[in-house]
Amino acid sequence: MIISWISPETLSQQFELCGVTEGSYVVILTDNLVTDQFQANNLDGLEKLGCRFDIFNIQWDQKETTTIKLQSEGLRSALTQADLVINLTNSLTHEIIENSRLNQKRILCIRTSEFEPYSHSMTSAGVLQRSDRIQTLLPNTEHISINTEAGTNLMFSTDALKNDSYTGVPEKEGYLANWPAGYINFSTDATGLDGEIVLMPGDIVNDALHLVKSPVVLQIRGGNIVEMIGESSDANLLKAQLESFSDREHAYMLKGFSIGLIYFRSDYFSGPFDPRKVSAVGTALRGGWVTLIFGNNVANSLCVTLTSPNLLFDNVEIFLNGDFAATMEPDIYELALMGL
Numbered sequence: 609m610i611i612s613w614i615s616p617e618t619l620s621q622q623f624e625l626c627g628v629t630e631g632s633y634v635v636i637l638t639d640n641l642v643t644d645q646f647q648a649n650n651l652d653g654l655e656k657l658g659c660r661f662d663i664f665n666i667q668w669d670q671k672e673t674t675t676i677k678l679q680s681e682g683l684r685s686a687l688t689q690a691d692l693v694i695n696l697t698n699s700l701t702h703e704i705i706e707n708s709r710l711n712q713k714r715i716l717c718i719r720t721s722e723f724e725p726y727s728h729s730m731t732s733a734g735v736l737q738r739s740d741r742i743q744t745l746l747p748n749t750e751h752i753s754i755n756t757e758a759g760t761n762l763m764f765s766t767d768a769l770k771n772d773s774y775t776g777v778p779e780k781e782g783y784l785a786n787w788p789a790g791y792i793n794f795s796t797d798a799t800g801l802d803g804e805i806v807l808m809p810g811d812i813v814n815d816a817l818h819l820v821k822s823p824v825v826l827q828i829r830g831g832n833i834v835e836m837i838g839e840s841s842d843a844n845l846l847k848a849q850l851e852s853f854s855d856r857e858h859a860y861m862l863k864g865f866s867i868g869l870i871y872f873r874s875d876y877f878s879g880p881f882d883p884r885k886v887s888a889v890g891t892a893l894r895g896g897w898v899t900l901i902f903g904n905n906v907a908n909s910l911c912v913t914l915t916s917p918n919l920l921f922d923n924v925e926i927f928l929n930g931d932f933a934a935t936m937e938p939d940i941y942e943l944a945l946m947g948l
Contacts, residue, residue, distance in 0.1 A: 619653030630658040635690040639667040639697040678708040714778035732776035734942035735790035749921040759806040789891040790869035798831030810880030814911035817886040833860040853909035868893030896931040
């Protein structure tokens with residue numbers, strides 16, 4: 609999604625979801641790499657809400673780091689009053705946030721990207737609704753199942769799962785929410801998990817930005833990949849990536865999965881090998897897709913995305929064949945916001 613292309617109207621709607629009202633005060637952080645159009649659209653979006661705001665350039669230079677810029681008297685005073693901080697830069701790290709007054713503020717970080725998944729940009733409204741539905745279902749769910757017609761078969765006990773929602777809306781102080789975004793990440797102790805993962809043509813090896821061309825079967829025993837069946841270049845790529853991970857003990861261990869919450873039109877991609885599919889993973893994970901994550905608590909050894917999965921909470925269908933089931937489909941209001 610080309611951020612400068614997002615209209616002030618859409619930005620204004622997103623800011624409202626983040627709690628901005630006419631009585632709010634907002635601080636915008638920018639730098640020399642932010643385009644004039646990108647910056648202007650954000651300012652216009654805030655003006656539509658009638659709130660007060662100030663903009664600060666935190667571009668680091670030979671004399672002052674970003675951290676020092678954040679300690680300036682004017683910015684420190686502004687941050688004390690701010691109800692929301694909008695970050696347009698790529699400068700903020702968790703360390704910088706923790707060691708400044710930003711650790712007491714909600715932060716919305718708007719990222720630039722070249723991926724434009726549909727004809728109209730989106731707010732987090734639908735993502736929030738789907739996240740809330742998931743959180744409502746979870747307390748009454750015993751097992752989460754991921755399966756495909758090709759043979760993928762994984763079942764997780766919810767007792768062994770922890771989850772975090774990433775909706776593009778900062779919910780607490782010191783929390784930086786990237787937008788556009790929309791997924792729920794589940795972490796697990798998979799030591800008792802047995803099953804199979806069958807990667808099919810059109811599935812994705814995330815870090816390699818690679819579309820699978822030939823079937824590859826990953827057999828899981830005790831939460832680890834114990835065998836990989838496939839003689840193709842796809843299998844060789846997976847083996848090479850796993851073998852390159854420094855922590856060999858945990859390289860083959862399934863540590864969790866993510867489920868996409870962002871609605872993309874089903875006809876956006878031209879086919880299973882549309883190269884744009886590799887942009888619909890990570891924080892912008894397409895709704896209906898599931899990413900399986902391997903590695904240790906610090907880093908990932910491998911992330912693969914199933915593009916045609918079924919996802920069930922006990923017997924409640926969440927995803928069907930890579931799309932939202934009826935319980936998760938966007939309502940007419942979300943479709944209208946996207947011009948669909």
